[in-house]
Amino acid sequence: MPQTSHHTHICSFLKKHHVATLATVDAQGFPWCSNLFYAFDEQEMELIFTSDEATRHVRDFTENAAAVAASVVLDSKIVGKLQGIQITGVVKKADDERYKEQYLKRFPYAVFMLKELWVLRIDTAKYTDNRLGFGKKLYYER
Template sequence: METTAHNSIDERIVRFIGRHHVLTLATSDDEGLWCSNLFYAYDKTEGRFLFSSGDDTRHARQMRANPHIAASVVLETRLVGRVQGLQIAGTAEPADDAGRRIYLKRFPYAAVMELQLWQLRPSQLKLTDNTLGFGKKLIWKRL
């Protein structure tokens, strides 16, 4: 297990994030826990995930009530030696105009939609990557 505790995220984690486009978001409030699958764009400069979610969704209501969230991105495979998955902990908040530009660059068709963009600012990332060795984990924590 390699742990990095500084602002620079291991490039292997960044490459994994860039090869995917759907994350599973986990939110909670007094109603309980909820999971949602969402398209995301990754802002490498700011180290944040950008995603769209309407205000009327359960997970948006929960993010407003409790901004502490978790997420995961996974490579689906039946081959044990190819297993890769990213676990994320962080906070959610509405995204800014720069985030909107990044999201629309990745998903230009979303320009015709009424977007309510959010950002996930990670406080911790953990990539399990069996291509680096069985059970190999790369961990990053925000200082």
Template sequence: MSQDLEKIEAFIEQHHVLTLATCDQECVSACSLFYAYDKEKKIFVVASSDDTLHIEQIQKNNRIAGNILLETKEIGKIQGLQFRGIFKQNNSKEFSHLYFKQFPYALALNPKLWNIEVDFFKLTDNRLGFGKKVIWP
């Protein structure tokens, strides 16, 4: 595994909420979702209901973008990850297990799970130098 990808995935492991951006021909939308992450397959697993705007938009356009960030006012500590990928319904017990292992209380809600298959990451990490970018692939 490349050192760049290791830095990106170390950042992902430190957090548990992502912002998802979706769009269709009429409007754009953003929402926050809890996630579990599979390093081997580069997949975020999230839960969401069919009756949300972002899922309605994904039914029309499953290309998404998103971010995860460390909220800080200290310039030297700013970190944030941008990503792009494809949003699909989860049909894997393996990914379901991963999600419920991280969020066991969600089992009681019986949520619908979805996968984000990531094809691009860009990590900004000012701890490595002001405005330093780490990009994968």
């Protein structure tokens, strides 16, 4: 994947952070949000996370295979430093051993409590970075 300025900024932001909010919808159309720790695969533009199959968000994205949304935000009271990203994509089971390696490299202590691994393939992203100018938006599309 060619490195563009937008791509570089987005990847840099995702690598610096580790918690995303995942938004799902169940089969009846009811929304749900959950927070999760993620490892970022820059090469594939994917977020890798672990979660038990019994959780509501896993049931949502396995029963209702529609796209999910996620966000990662830098919390700051200083408006000029606000940054955040909104993502859409699809979640799949992380069957490849490389996902486990990447996740454990980021969170070594997770080896003691590792549940099922999942991958959120980023299809679109909108990154806001007020340090680049108030309300400056950068976009990524697969």
